[in-house]
Every structure is written in structure tokens, then in C-alpha cells.
Amino acid sequence: MTPTADINLIKEYLRTKSSSAAFTFVGNYQNAVFGLCYRILKIREEAEEAAQDSFIKFFESLHKLQDTDKFKSWLMSIAHRTAIDYHRKKKAPAQDLEVLPQSVNTDQSNPDKVLRSKQRLELLEGLFAQLGELDATLLQLYYVQDMTIKDIADTVNQSESNVKVRLMRSREVLKKKMSPNYKEELKP
Amino acid sequence: MNHLTPEQLFDLTEGNLPPQEAGALQQHLASCGLCQEQYQLYIALEDDLRSLEAPEVSPGFALNVTRKLRDRETARIFHRPVFKVFQFALVLSFILAVGIIITQLSSHQIDLPEIVVPGGTYYVIAVACVAIIAVADRVIYGSAKKNL
Numbered sequence: 001m002t003p004t005a006d007i008n009l010i011k012e013y014l015r016t017k018s019s020s021a022a023f024t025f026v027g028n029y030q031n032a033v034f035g036l037c038y039r040i041l042k043i044r045e046e047a048e049e050a051a052q053d054s055f056i057k058f059f060e061s062l063h064k065l066q067d068t069d070k071f072k073s074w075l076m077s078i079a080h081r082t083a084i085d086y087h088r089k090k091k092a093p094a095q096d097l098e099v100l101p102q103s104v105n106t107d108q109s110n111p112d113k114v115l116r117s118k119q120r121l122e123l124l125e126g127l128f129a130q131l132g133e134l135d136a137t138l139l140q141l142y143y144v145q146d147m148t149i150k151d152i153a154d155t156v157n158q159s160e161s162n163v164k165v166r167l168m169r170s171r172e173v174l175k176k177k178m179s180p181n182y183k184e185e186l187k188p
Numbered sequence: 189m190n191h192l193t194p195e196q197l198f199d200l201t202e203g204n205l206p207p208q209e210a211g212a213l214q215q216h217l218a219s220c221g222l223c224q225e226q227y228q229l230y231i232a233l234e235d236d237l238r239s240l241e242a243p244e245v246s247p248g249f250a251l252n253v254t255r256k257l258r259d260r261e262t263a264r265i266f267h268r269p270v271f272k273v274f275q276f277a278l279v280l281s282f283i284l285a286v287g288i289i290i291t292q293l294s295s296h297q298i299d300l301p302e303i304v305v306p307g308g309t310y311y312v313i314a315v316a317c318v319a320i321i322a323v324a325d326r327v328i329y330g331s332a333k334k335n336l
Contacts, residue, residue, distance in 0.1 A: 017261060019254050026250040034245045048245060055253045110278065124236050143237035168198045175233050182232040 007068050014062055026055055029072075033079045033146055039136040040083040041090075042129055050086045054079040072155070077144070077155040080137055087133055120181050129176055137168045142167055192216060192223045201230045274321055281317075 006028060033054050038047035057078050059138040066075055076140060137156060141147045149167070153160040175182075192213060194202070199205045217224050258292065261318050 019258055022257055023250050023254045026253045030245045030249050030253075034243075034329070038243060044243065048249065052246065052249070052253050052256065057254055059257055080238075121236055121240060124233075125240060128240065139237065143234065144240060152303070168194055170199065171230065171233065172194055174237075175229050178233055179229055179237075182229050 003072070004068075007071065008067075010062060010068055010071055013059065022059060027117065029075060030055075033075065035144060036076060036079050036137060036140050037086075039128070039131075039140040040080070040087055040133045046086055046090075047083070050083045051079065054082045056083065068159040073151045073154045076141065076147070077157070080156055084133055110188070122179070124174070124178060127174055129171065135166060138163060138167050139170055191220065197223075197227060198205075200227065201234055215267070228261055270324060273324075277317070277321065 007020045007026060009028075011026040012018050013025070030051065034047055034051040037050040040042065041047045041050060054075070058075050061078070067182060127141065131139070134156065138152060141152045141155060142149070147155070149160050149163050153163045156163070158166075172177065196213055200217075203210075205213070217227055224237060
């Protein structure tokens with residue numbers, strides 16, 4: 001599905017409130033929105049609830065969207081704010097990147113096992129899950145959703161330079177923690 | 189040339205640099221083992237970050253959202269002030285109708301009178317009421333929509 005087709009779905013919904021247009025649109029973006037909520041909330045049920053709320057807020061505020069080309073930033077921005085609201089209601093403090101544990105479930109006695117790609121990704125998932133809400137959002141939008149730094153800046157209401165600095169910082173921290181695994185793998 | 193900064197490494201791995209600048213950094217990488225190692229680590233990390241799979245939503249997610257949207261839209265219609273007037277009018281009509289029937293039954297005149305209002309029928313009155321309500325609904329709802 002191309003963005004143009006999605007824009008047409010949005011226009012159709014605005015014109016006719018068509019349930020089928022809404023259904024198709026949600027189907028196209030449900031994993032993106034849920035993925036972002038999940039990165040922030042870390043609990044599947046809550047993430048799904050936040051994702052549903054995000055879509056409803058999106059459709060109900062569509063008439064305010066000036067430029068339909070920017071619908072994805074608009075949608076992700078709503079999802080980000082909704083997930084953060086849910087997170088604050090839980091009152092669970094986000095952990096700062098610098099205080100992440102040095103190792104998460106790594107089996108140092110068996111480096112071969114750690115080297116296996118699946119386990120390495122699980123380790124990375126573990127580290128990802130412990131990131132603060134903004135850092136997790138930025139990484140999710142940049143690496144998983146393939147959004148540009150400019151679009152991410154619009155989405156999270158931060159400057160482009162701030163987004164870039166935070167991305168670099170998160171990447172640096174993750175690299176430090178993942179280095180032992182990668183070094184083993186990169187050995188000639 | 190000094191070692192590459194984290195920002196240079198970021199821009200290089202992300203392909204954000206103009207070809208000339210990227211070429212100069214690549215040249216440095218070729219001759220500096222330390223920067224080369226850092227670069228490879230970033231590449232490996234980014235490959236992994238891009239291959240992280242977010243969990244998928246439960247089946248029926250889109251259907252639930254669509255259903256909720258429709259329910260909310262319906263609820264909004266039923267909560268419009270004019271609809272409340274319509275509901276009140278409906279209840280009042282029902283009470284009147286029951287009253288008429290009871291009156292007719294108590295006087296043993298089960299058949300409804302042919303014409304009650306001079307020059308009109310129950311049918312004409314009913315159509316007129318519906319038309320008035322429909323016009324009032326559009327006028328009031330139209331102005332309310334503008335204020336949203």
C-alpha cells in the first residue's frame with residue numbers, strides 16, 4: 001500500500017466516514033502504531049489499548065490535519081503522546097540510558113551460544129526494553145519505522161539536532177553493551 | 189587525520205554525508221584499525237536494530253478500532269441536543285397516543301375518528317412534525333458542527 005493510497009483512504013474517511021476506509025487504513029498502520037506503544041509501555045495489553053486509542057484520536061482529529069501528506073507523522077505523534085499518557089498513569093519511572101545494566105541475560109560461560117543471532121537479538125530486545133520512553137521512541141521510529149530525522153522531530157516535538165544527538169547517544173550506549181557479542185562475531 | 193567522532197561515524201553509517209566527505213572518512217577508515225573496528229560495531233548494531241521485530245497486534249485489532257469509531261459516532265448523534273428534543277417529542281407523542289386509545293376504549297368507541305383537526309388528518313400532522321424536526325435538526329446540527 002502506497003502513501004498515496006493511504007491519503008486517499010483518509011480523504012474518503014473525511015468525506016464519508018466510511019468504516020471500510022478506516023478498517024483498511026488501520027490494517028496498514030496497526031503494527032507501526034502498536035510497535036511504538038509497545039516500546040514505550042512494554043506491556044502488550046496496555047500497548048494494544050493505547051494503540052486503539054491512538055487510532056480513534058487520529059480519526060476524530062483528522063479534520064484538523066492541514067497537510068494530508070504528513071499523516072504518518074501526525075499519527076505517530078498521537079501514538080507517542082497517548083502511550084506516554086498511559087505510561088505516566090502507571091507512574092513507572094523510565095530508566096535512564098546510563099544506568100542500564102552492563103549485561104542482560106548473557107551467558108558468558110558459553111560465548112558460542114551468545115553469538116547466535118537469535119540470542120543476540122533477544123539481548124538487544126532486553127536492552128531496548130529498558131530504555132527511557134523518548135529514547136525507545138526515537139530508536140523505534142528511526143530503525144524500525146524507517147522515518148527520517150526530520151519526520152521524527154515533528155513527531156516527538158523536538159529539534160532535529162536534539163533527535164540526532166539522542167539517537168547517537170542511545171546507539172553509543174547500546175554499542176558499548178553489545179560490543180562483546182559483536183567483537184566475537186567480527187573476529188576473522 | 190584524527191580518529192572519527194561519533195557524529196562522523198553516525199553520518200557515515202547512515203549515509204548522510206556528501207560523497208566527497210564520505211570518501212575522505214572511508215580513506216581514514218581504511219588506514220585506522222580503531223576507527224574501522226568502531227565502524228564495524230556500529231554497522232552490526234544497526235543491522236540488528238533494523239531486524240528487531242516488534243510484536244504484532246492481536247487478530248481483530250482493526251475491526252475493534254472500526255467498531256469503536258462507529259459506536260462513538262453513533263453516540264455523538266444520540267447526544268446531540270436536538271436528538272434529545274426529538275426523544276422528548278417521541279415520548280410525549282407516545283403518551284398522547286396511549287391517552288387517546290384509553291379514552292376511545294373507555295367510551296366504547298374503538299374506531300379512531302376520521303378527522304380530528306379541521307382540514308387535516310393524523311397523517312398530515314405526523315409528516316409535518318417529522319419535517320419540522322428534520323429541518324430544525326439540520327439547522328442546529330449544522331451550526332454546532334461549524335463551532336467544532
